[in-house]
Amino acid sequence: MSVVARLSANVRRQGEGLDLALPYLLLAPAVLFAFAVLVYPIWDGIRASTMSYRYGKAVGWVGFDNYTRLWSDPQFLNALWVTVSFVALAVAFETVLGLALALFCANEFRGVRLLRGILIIPMVITPVVVAIVFRLIYASDAGMLTVVSQSLGGGPVEILGHPARAFLGLVALDVWEWTPLEFLILLAGIQSLPVEPFEAARVDGASPWRVLLDHTLPMLKPVLAIAIVLRTIDAFGTFDQVFVLTRGGPGEATKLLSIYGYDTAFKFQDTGYAAALFVTMGLLILAAALAAVRIMKGMTPP
Amino acid sequence: MSAVTFSGVEKSFGSVAALRSLDLAVPDHAFLALLGPSGCGKTTALRILAGLELPTAGKVSIGDRDVTRLQPRDRDIAMVFQSYALYPHMTVYDNIRYPLRIRNMSESECRKKVTDVAATLEIGHLLDRFPRQLSGGQRQRIALARAIVRDPAAFLMDEPLSNLDARLRMTMRGEIKRLCHSLGTTTLYVTHDQAEALTMADLVAVMRDGVLQQVAPPAEIYDQPANRFVATFVGVPPMNVLPVEFGRDGIQVAGGVLGLSDDRRTACLKAGVSDVGIRPEDVELVAPNQPNALNGEVYVVEPMGNETLVDVRVSTGRLVVRTRRGFTAAIGSAAGVAFDTHNACFFDAQGLTRVHRAPSKGGE
Ligand SMILES: Nc1ncnc2c1ncn2[C@@H]1O[C@H](COP(=O)(O)OP(=O)(O)OP(=O)(O)O)[C@@H](O)[C@H]1O
Ligand SMILES: [Mg+2]
Numbered sequence: 114m115s116v117v118a119r120l121s122a123n124v125r126r127q128g129e130g131l132d133l134a135l136p137y138l139l140l141a142p143a144v145l146f147a148f149a150v151l152v153y154p155i156w157d158g159i160r161a162s163t164m165s166y167r168y169g170k171a172v173g174w175v176g177f178d179n180y181t182r183l184w185s186d187p188q189f190l191n192a193l194w195v196t197v198s199f200v201a202l203a204v205a206f207e208t209v210l211g212l213a214l215a216l217f218c219a220n221e222f223r224g225v226r227l228l229r230g231i232l233i234i235p236m237v238i239t240p241v242v243v244a245i246v247f248r249l250i251y252a253s254d255a256g257m258l259t260v261v262s263q264s265l266g267g268g269p270v271e272i273l274g275h276p277a278r279a280f281l282g283l284v285a286l287d288v289w290e291w292t293p294l295e296f297l298i299l300l301a302g303i304q305s306l307p308v309e310p311f312e313a314a315r316v317d318g319a320s321p322w323r324v325l326l327d328h329t330l331p332m333l334k335p336v337l338a339i340a341i342v343l344r345t346i347d348a349f350g351t352f353d354q355v356f357v358l359t360r361g362g363p364g365e366a367t368k369l370l371s372i373y374g375y376d377t378a379f380k381f382q383d384t385g386y387a388a389a390l391f392v393t394m395g396l397l398i399l400a401a402a403l404a405a406v407r408i409m410k411g412m413t414p415p
Numbered sequence: 416m417s418a419v420t421f422s423g424v425e426k427s428f429g430s431v432a433a434l435r436s437l438d439l440a441v442p443d444h445a446f447l448a449l450l451g452p453s454g455c456g457k458t459t460a461l462r463i464l465a466g467l468e469l470p471t472a473g474k475v476s477i478g479d480r481d482v483t484r485l486q487p488r489d490r491d492i493a494m495v496f497q498s499y500a501l502y503p504h505m506t507v508y509d510n511i512r513y514p515l516r517i518r519n520m521s522e523s524e525c526r527k528k529v530t531d532v533a534a535t536l537e538i539g540h541l542l543d544r545f546p547r548q549l550s551g552g553q554r555q556r557i558a559l560a561r562a563i564v565r566d567p568a569a570f571l572m573d574e575p576l577s578n579l580d581a582r583l584r585m586t587m588r589g590e591i592k593r594l595c596h597s598l599g600t601t602t603l604y605v606t607h608d609q610a611e612a613l614t615m616a617d618l619v620a621v622m623r624d625g626v627l628q629q630v631a632p633p634a635e636i637y638d639q640p641a642n643r644f645v646a647t648f649v650g651v652p653p654m655n656v657l658p659v660e661f662g663r664d665g666i667q668v669a670g671g672v673l674g675l676s677d678d679r680r681t682a683c684l685k686a687g688v689s690d691v692g693i694r695p696e697d698v699e700l701v702a703p704n705q706p707n708a709l710n711g712e713v714y715v716v717e718p719m720g721n722e723t724l725v726d727v728r729v730s731t732g733r734l735v736v737r738t739r740r741g742f743t744a745a746i747g748s749a750a751g752v753a754f755d756t757h758n759a760c761f762f763d764a765q766g767l768t769r770v771h772r773a774p775s776k777g778g779e
Contacts, residue, residue: 307503309496309498309499309500310500310501310502310503312465312467312487312496312500313494313496313500313501313502313561314502314513315466315467315486315487315488316465316466316467316487316488316490316492316493316494317488317493317513317514317517317561317565318488318514318517318518319488319517320488323517327513328502328504331504331505332503332504334504
């Protein structure tokens with residue numbers, strides 16, 4: 114028998130019976146698990162969004178009625194608007210601030226390691242705890258802001274009871290908590306940039322400002338885009354802090370989609386409508402993320 | 416007004432001393448090649464001059480300005496980095512144009528300059544590409560173009576031709592030399608290729624382990640090396656160095672006796688000379704067992720096309736002889752070698768040259 118023939122016989126024997134099935138058998142538990150915790154809930158949510166519920170019980174199939182209802186529901190449109198402005202404002206601040214801190218901490222100086230460590234702390238605190246701490250700061254009777262204001266001779270500071278200030282207060286909380294994430298991603302990005310082009314730019318006559326605009330930012334674009342997309346997706350789903358601080362109030366001023374959806378599902382027991390809301394929200398985020406990735410691809414040279 | 420001067424410049428990285436008290440002056444308009452083996456501190460010297468590294472001690476000046484503590488952008492120099500340091504996010508065109516853009520040059524003027532430089536360096540067809548789409552040699556030429564597109568007080572070039580193929584390197588060598596000459600810009604050119612240093616430079620500075628060994632015009636570096644290191648680092652193949660003893664009628668090298676004039680002999684004895692050095696082209700092959708010649712054995716014969724190199728082993732070492740094209744000899748055959756001791760130089764035990772090659776008496 115020639116060598117080639119013997120080898121191919123071997124191959125055939127190897128591909129028989131258990132050998133063929135083994136990879137699939139090994140994969141099966143993981144696939145089942147993924148189905149149970151990922152695919153099934155999503156599927157169930159989509160199914161629920163096409164049903165009508167009364168007192169928490171499904172009473173019939175209504176097709177896309179829940180979805181069409183959303184777009185004529187002023188509360189939903191308001192929640193969508195509040196969410197989009199919250200996300201835009203928070204992520205913008207977080208990115209600019211995170212970038213500034215990252216640029217500063219990318220330099221080597223005494224104590225920079227400690228500073229980097231301290232800057233990450235807000236991110237690792239449990240969100241609900243952060244919210245409680247901020248409630249202590251914002252409280253109008255004995256909150257920190259009021260105490261400081263009074264010691265300076267001013268009056269009590271009303272934050273959470275005032276629509277615009279409550280909204281900005283939540284943005285401030287989000288910025289405090291999540292700027293560290295942007296900082297961390299961007300710091301890693303900056304530190305992985307090559308050193309030589311920056312030296313070349315300095316020799317070529319660029320001022321620090323020009324170096325930032327002409328080199329740092331363009332080279333950082335992909336990382337910057339990832340940081341922004343990541344934060345945007347995450348900010349869309351903000352819930353705990355708002356729930357603890359304002360529950361969406363005063364009025365509808367801080368009613369994010371997540372809070373409105375929660376109310377719909379658990380206060381008004383309109384599970385189908387809430388499911389439609391969350392599926393829509395998921396699709397919006399997905400569309401935004403895809404658009405962002407598209408733009409990112411367009412920005413990076415071939 | 417843009418002579419470049421290092422005065423007592425030292426640089427250490429932790430416990431590594433990269434430069435030990437460098438004193439070096441490049442006169443205005445001169446082209447100085449900084450030559451030395453890998454790791455001797457050439458790049459460090461350039462980086463200090465560019466302002467990318469602070470010297471541990473000493474002073475650097477360009478023209479009559481002390482620039483030791485100045486930012487790179489205030490020094491008015493253009494540099495070609497050993498690692499190219501191109502801007503990865505810019506096209507080749509934008510890379511080359513960048514220093515002009517920083518200086519707010521008009522777009523039409525930029526375009527003209529960039530196109531001219533690109534034509535000189537044969538990279539005109541690459542202008543729309545990004546650096547990562549280029550070969551090493553192409554990138555190197557972009558880096559070179561980005562430097563010479565400007566009109567700075569000084570050019571600093573860190574092995575700008577190291578990655579080119581032999582033909583292109585020869586061409587570029589000539590182009591850079593012409594360009595620097597016509598611009599009249601003071602140039603500090605780092606290389607470890609001694610042929611580049613000798614062919615391009617007005618002045619060659621040889622460094623070793625952070626210590627400057629000699630600064631002189633190329634011919635002087637070649638003919639009157641200050642020490643054994645310079646003698647053997649410059650020249651291909653390098654100078655032959657063999658231990659020498661002084662007998663009654665001349666010098667004894669590897670068992671052979673060679674004549675030596677009286678005044679050179681006195682000078683040698685006074686200086687405590689221990690080795691003799693002779694360039695391959697100054698050595699002749701003769702028949703074995705001749706008077707005034709050393710005897711050895713042919714180790715290998717290397718035809719180079721225009722000449723032949725013959726490696727001869729003698730009792731105390733080896734001698735490379737450069738001889739006519741077409742020369743042949745069997746490996747292992749006996750050979751005699753002889754040279755005129757006027758063309759030799761003599762080193763003491765520390766490696767310093769104590770007696771130089773006598774002034775040329777025609778021929779070489
Ligand atoms: N940033 C640094 N940290 C520590 N040591 C360094 C640093 N830069 C250079 N050195 C050391 O200083 C010495 C001189 O380095 P340099 O880069 O100047 O050599 P070079 O002459 O340019 O060599 P090559 O021809 O290989 O480029 C080397 O021993 C090197 O290891
Ligand atoms: Mg180097």
